[in-house]
Amino acid sequence: MLLKKQTVWLLTMLSLVVVLTVYYTTSPEQTNEFAATEDAAKENTAKENTAKEEAATENAKGEQAAEDGSSVSTIASDEVFEEMRLQLDEQRSKEEEQLTETMSEAKTAEEKSAAQDKIEELQKLSDNEKMMETLIKAENYDDVLVRAVDGKVNVTVKAGELSAEAANDIVQLVRENLNQPNAFVAVKIDPK
Numbered sequence: 224m225l226l227k228k229q230t231v232w233l234l235t236m237l238s239l240v241v242v243l244t245v246y247y248t249t250s251p252e253q254t255n256e257f258a259a260t261e262d263a264a265k266e267n268t269a270k271e272n273t274a275k276e277e278a279a280t281e282n283a284k285g286e287q288a289a290e291d292g293s294s295v296s297t298i299a300s301d302e303v304f305e306e307m308r309l310q311l312d313e314q315r316s317k318e319e320e321q322l323t324e325t326m327s328e329a330k331t332a333e334e335k336s337a338a339q340d341k342i343e344e345l346q347k348l349s350d351n352e353k354m355m356e357t358l359i360k361a362e363n364y365d366d367v368l369v370r371a372v373d374g375k376v377n378v379t380v381k382a383g384e385l386s387a388e389a390a391n392d393i394v395q396l397v398r399e400n401l402n403q404p405n406a407f408v409a410v411k412i413d414p415k
Contacts, residue, residue, distance in 0.1 A: 227319065234346075238353045242243050245361045272343045306379070306411075311370060315345050355397055362392070366413075369397070376401070385412040 319342055326338040352369045357369040359378065366381040376397055390410040397408045 227316075227323070230346075231316070232356065234350065237356075241354075241357055242360070245357050249361055249363075304366050304379075307368055307370075312349070315349060319345055352400060355400060358394055358396060358400060362396075371401075376406055376409065378408060378410045379413050381413045385415065386412070 245373050256283075265278060305389075322338045322342050324336045329335040329338060348371055352371055354371040355376075355378075356367045359369070359380065364380050364382050368379040370377045370379075378393055380393065395410040398406050399402050
């Protein structure tokens with residue numbers, strides 16, 4: 224159980240590093256000197272500090288927006304995305320716990336193997352969703368939520384508007400990166 228929490232924590236931190244890396248590489252304020260002179264250890268430390276500063280800045284913006292009466296819907300939308308991610312993570316965590324119990328109670332090697340395969344499949348699915356969110360966000364969207372359920376991939380994009388061409392690009396991106404050219408992908412827009 225402790226090992227699983229450590230694994231989830233590690234994957235969360237790695238996801239954060241990936242998201243911040245994409246952010247810095249697509250940021251218009253980036254200078255080539257910064258990217259060229261920083262080694263990997265310094266870069267990770269800087270990213271963690273920047274993430275903390277961004278969180279503090281976002282909190283300050285949220286408080287100011289609430290005082291001004293503007294952007295309240297944006298904050299609520301961000302919270303909805305986060306809540307949906309947390310619910311999905313919680314559901315998968317419970318499912319992994321049940322599978323872990325099944326592995327410990329299993330009498331045959333086949334039952335243990337099947338439970339282990341299902342756990343690995345859930346982890347791979349979660350990693351793929353996070354990767355897709357990062358790739359789609361890199362296309363200049365404010366926020367993206369990717370949920371793969373029962374062979375279907377639901378993508379919710381936070382944007383002012385989404386053209387049919389942009390939605391098609393997202394569908395193709397998801398299909399290419401999941402190596403499933405015929406996967407059912409639904410793209411939905413969540414207005415800013």
